[in-house]
Amino acid sequence: MGVFEAIGSDTHEEVLYGHDSVSGLRTIIAIHSTALGPALGGTRFFPYESEETALRDALRLAKGMSYKSAAAGLDLGGGKAVIIGDPQTIKTERLLRAYGRIIDSLGGRYITAEDVGATTADMITISKETQWVTGLPDAYGGSGDPSPATARGVLGAMRGVAERLWGSDDLSDRTIAVQGVGKVGSSLVERLTKAGAKTVVCDVNEAALQAVSSEYGSIIVGIDEIFDVECDIFAPCAMGGAINDHTVERLRCAAVTGAANNQLETPDQGDRLASRGILYAPDFIVNAGGIINIADEMHGYDWRRAATAVDQIRENLRKVFDKADQQSIHPYVAAIEVAKERIAGIGSINLRRRGHRP
Ligand SMILES: NC(=O)c1ccc[n+]([C@@H]2O[C@H](COP(=O)([O-])OP(=O)(O)OC[C@H]3O[C@@H](n4cnc5c(N)ncnc54)[C@H](O)[C@@H]3O)[C@@H](O)[C@H]2O)c1
Numbered sequence: 270m271g272v273f274e275a276i277g278s279d280t281h282e283e284v285l286y287g288h289d290s291v292s293g294l295r296t297i298i299a300i301h302s303t304a305l306g307p308a309l310g311g312t313r314f315f316p317y318e319s320e321e322t323a324l325r326d327a328l329r330l331a332k333g334m335s336y337k338s339a340a341a342g343l344d345l346g347g348g349k350a351v352i353i354g355d356p357q358t359i360k361t362e363r364l365l366r367a368y369g370r371i372i373d374s375l376g377g378r379y380i381t382a383e384d385v386g387a388t389t390a391d392m393i394t395i396s397k398e399t400q401w402v403t404g405l406p407d408a409y410g411g412s413g414d415p416s417p418a419t420a421r422g423v424l425g426a427m428r429g430v431a432e433r434l435w436g437s438d439d440l441s442d443r444t445i446a447v448q449g450v451g452k453v454g455s456s457l458v459e460r461l462t463k464a465g466a467k468t469v470v471c472d473v474n475e476a477a478l479q480a481v482s483s484e485y486g487s488i489i490v491g492i493d494e495i496f497d498v499e500c501d502i503f504a505p506c507a508m509g510g511a512i513n514d515h516t517v518e519r520l521r522c523a524a525v526t527g528a529a530n531n532q533l534e535t536p537d538q539g540d541r542l543a544s545r546g547i548l549y550a551p552d553f554i555v556n557a558g559g560i561i562n563i564a565d566e567m568h569g570y571d572w573r574r575a576a577t578a579v580d581q582i583r584e585n586l587r588k589v590f591d592k593a594d595q596q597s598i599h600p601y602v603a604a605i606e607v608a609k610e611r612i613a614g615i616g617s618i619n620l621r622r623r624g625h626r627p
Contacts, residue, residue, distance in 0.1 A: 270321070272284065272324065275324060275325065275328060276299075276328065279301070279328060279332050280301075280302075281299055281300065281301045281302075281328055281331060281332070282300045282301065282302060282303060282308075283299075283300040283378070284297060284298070284299050284300070284324070284327070284328070285297070285298040285300075285371065285374075285375065285379075287367075287368065287371035289363070289364065289367035289368075291363060291367070292359075292361055292363040292364035292367055293354065293359055293364065294352065294364045294367050294368055294371075295320075295352070295353040295354065296350055296351065296352045296353070296368055296371060297320075297323055297324055297327045297350065297351050297353075298327070298348065298349075298350040298371070298372070298375070298379055299324075299327035299328050299330070299331035299348060299349055299350070300331060300346070300347075300348045300375075300378060300379055301328070301331035301332045301334065301335045301346065301347040301348060301349075302335040302346040302347050302612060302616070303346040303378055304346060304612050304613075304615075304616025304617075305338065305339055305343070305344050305345055305346050305611070305612060305615060305616050306343070306344040306345045306346055307345060307346060307348075307377050307378060307379065307380050307401075308331065308334070308335075308345070308346040308347055308348025308378060308379045308380070309334065309338065309345045309346070309347070309348065309379075309380040309381075309382065309403065309560070309563070309564065310330065310331055310334035310347060310348040310349035310350070310379075310380075310381070310382065310384075311349065311350075311381065311382040311383050311384025311385075311387065311404075312349075312350045312351070312352060312368075312381050312382070312383070312384055312387045312391075312395075313326065313327075313330065313349065313350070313351045313352070313384040313385045313386060313387070314351075314352045314354070314356040314360065314384075314385065314386030314387050314391075315351065315352075315353070315354075315356075315385060315386055316353070316354055316355040317351065317353050320353070323351045323353050326349075326351055327349050327350065327351045330349035331347050331348045331349040332347060333347070333349075333530070333531075333553065334346075334347030334348060334349055334560075335347025335608070335612065336553055336604070336605060336608035336609075337553040337556075337557055337560055337608075338557075338560060338564070339607075339608040339609075339611045339612045340553065340554055340557070340585060340589075340604055340607050340608040340611065341554075341557035341560060341561055341581075341582070341585060342578075342581060342585065342611075343560065343561065343564050344615075345560075345564055348378075348379045348380075349384075350372075350379070350381060352364075352368065352386075352387075356386040356387070360391070362394055365391055365394040365395050366394060366395070366397060366398045368395060368398075369394070369395040369396070369397065369398025369399045369402075370398045370399065372395065372398075372399045372401050372402070373398055373399035373400075373401065375401070377400075377401050379401065380401045380402070380403055380567075381395065381401065381402055381403070382402070382403045382404040382563055383404045389404065389405070389406050389413075389414075392404050392405050392411075393405060393406070393409060396409070403563045403564075403566045403567070404563055404566075405566070407570075410566075410569070410570065411566055411570060412562050412563055412565060412566045412570045412572075412575065414452065415558070415559030415560075415562045415563055416452035416453045416456055416559070417456050418558040418559055418561065418562035418575060418576070418579050419453045419456075419528050419556055419558040419559040419562075420453050420454075420456035420457040420459075420460055420528070420558070421456075421460070421558055421576065421579050421580075422555065422556065422557060422558025422559075422561070422579045422580075422582040423453070423457050423504065423506075423526065423527065423528050423555055423556065423558070424457060424460045424461065424464065425579070425580055425582050425583040426526050426550050426554070426555040426582055426583060426586050427440060427445070427461075427502055427504075427526050428440065428583060429550075429582075429583040429584075429586045429587055429590075430502065430524045430526050430548060430550055430586075431443065431501075431502075433548070433587075433590060434523055434524060434548060439465075440461065440464040440465060440466045441464065441465025441466065442465065442466070442467070443466045443467070443501040443502065444466070444467045444468075444469065444498075444499070444500040444501050445461050445466050445467070445468050445469070445500060445501065445502045445503075445504055446468075446469045446470075446490075446495055446498040446500040446502070446503045446504065446522065447461075447468055447469070447470045447471075447487075447504045447506055447527075448470075448471055448492075448495050448503070448504065448505050448506060448507050448511060448527070448529075449471075449472055449505070449506040449507025449508075449529070450470050450472045450474075450477050450478060450480075450481045450487075450506070451472070451474070451477060451506070451507070453506050453528040453556075454470070454472070454481075454504075454506035454507070454528070455477065455480065455481050457504065457506060457528065458470060458481045458485050458487055459481075459484070459485060462485040462486070462487075467488070468481075468485060468487040468488070469487065469488045469489075469490055469495070469498050469500060470482070470487040470488070470489060470490070470495075471489065471490050471491060471492045471494065471495040472492070472507070473492060496516045496519045496520060497519050497521065498521065498522075499521040499522075500521065500522045501522060501523055501524070502522055502523065502524045502525070502526050503520055503522040503524070503525050503526075503527070504525075504526055504527035504528070505525065505527035505528070505529040505532045505552075506527050506528045506529055507529055508529060509529055509530050509531035509532065509534075510531060510532070510533075510534040511527075511529060511532050512525065512532050512533050512534060512538045512542065512549075513534035513535075513538060514534070514538075517538050517541045517542060517545075518541070518545070520542075520545070520547060522547060523546075523547065523548065524547060524548040524549070524550065525542060525547060525548070525549050525550065526550040526555055527552070527555065527556075528552075528555065528556045529552060529556070530552060530553070530556065531552065532552045533549075533552075533601065536601065539599045539600075539601045539602075540599060543599055548590075548600070549599070549600050549601060550586055550600065551586075551589060551600050551601045551603075551604035553604065554582065554585055554586050554589055554604050555582065555586065557579075557582055557585075558579040558582060561575065561578045561579050561581075561582075562575045562579065564578075565578065585607075588607060589603045589604045589607055590603075592606065592607060
C-alpha cells in the first residue's frame with residue numbers, strides 16, 4: 270500500500286518522514302487531525318520490522334489520540350510519532366536533538382510526549398530544540414508522571430459505572446480485580462482501598478505484587494486466574510488485548526473498567542461482553558486522565574485544575590452510556606461517535622487555534 274493510500278484511508282492530515290544521517294534517526298510523525306487544536310501524542314521508540322509497520326502504527330495511534338482528546342473535551346488534535354530502532358542501542362543526544370528539530374519544523378502542529386521506549390529524560394533533551402514537548406518533570410515546569418492522574422480518572426469512571434449498575438457510586442465492599450499493578454494499577458489499588466473496596470490483583474512482576482499486597486491487603490492470583498475471579502469490576506491495567514477469544518467468556522464481573530489501551534482485541538469482543546450482560550466502559554474514555562493532565566502543561570501546569578478536569582471523565586462516560594442506550598449501540602461505538610461529533614462540531618469554530626498553543 271502506498272503512503273497516500275494509507276494516509277487517505279483514515280483521513281489523516283499529514284505524515285512527515287524525518288531523517289538524520291549522522292545519528293541514524295528515522296522518524297515518522299503522523300498527524301490525524303488538528304481540527305480541535307495541535308496534535309498531541311507521544312513518541313514511540315521501537316524496532317519496527319519494516320517502515321510499513323511503523324507507518325501503520327503511527328497512523329493508528331494518531332487516530333486514537335484524536336478520539337481520546339476529543340471525547341475528553343480537550344482542545345487538542347491527535348498525532349503520534351514513531352522512531353524506528355531499538356532505543357537501547359541507537360538512542361543518543363544527537364538523535365533526540367535532531368528529532369526535536371524535526372518536531373520544531375512543524376511549528377506547533379504536533380506536540381510530543383513520552384510513550385513506549387521514550388523517557389522523561391528524553392523529553393528534556395528534545396526540549397532543547399523545540400518548545401513543542403510535554404510530559405516534562407515538575408522541576409522543568411511540567412506535570413511529571415501522568416499515572417496518578419490516570420488512576421484518579423479510572424476510579425471516577427468506576428464510580429460512574431457503579432452508579433449506573435447499582436444505583437450508588439459507593440465502592441465499599443465491592444470487589445475489583447486489577448490486572449497489572451504497575452504505575453497506574455498500583456495507584457488505582459491504593460485509591461480503591463481508601464474507597465473501601467476489596468482488590469484482587471495479578472502481575473508478572475513479583476515485587477510489584479508483594480508491594481500492593483502488603484500495603485493494601487490485596488489478594489494475589491495468577492496472571493491467567495484473574496479472568497476467572499468473581500468480582501464486581503474487572504480492571505485491565507496491563508497490556509492491550511485483555512478481552513480476547515480466550516478470556517471474554519470466562520469473565521465473572523458486571524463491568525470492565527480499566528486503564529489499559531486497546532482492551533478489546535477485536536471490536537466484536539465488545540459485542541460478546543454486551544451479550545453476556547457485562548458493561549464495558551470504553552478504554553479511551555476511562556484512561557484519558559494522563560492526557561488531560563499533560564494537556565494542562567500548556568497553560569502552565571496546575572494540579573488542582575488538572576484534577577478538576579480529570580474528574581470530568583465520569584461525566585464523559587455517562588454521556589457515552591446514555592448515547593449507547595438511546596441508540597442501542599455498543600458503548601465503544603458510542604464513544605467513537607461522541608469523539609467524531611465533537612471534532613466535526615467544535616472543530617469548525619476553532620480554526621483560529623490551529624498551530625498555536627491553546
Ligand atoms: N501511565 C499512564 O498514565 C497511562 C495512561 C493511559 C493509558 N495507560 C495504559 O495503562 C496500562 C498500564 O500503564 P502503566 O503506566 O501502569 O504501565 P506499567 O508498565 O507501569 O504497568 C504495567 C504492569 O503490567 C504488568 N504486566 C505485564 N504483562 C502482564 C500480564 N500478562 N498480566 C498481568 N500483569 C502484566 C507489568 O509487569 C507492569 O507491572 C498500559 O496499557 C498503558 O498503555 C497508561
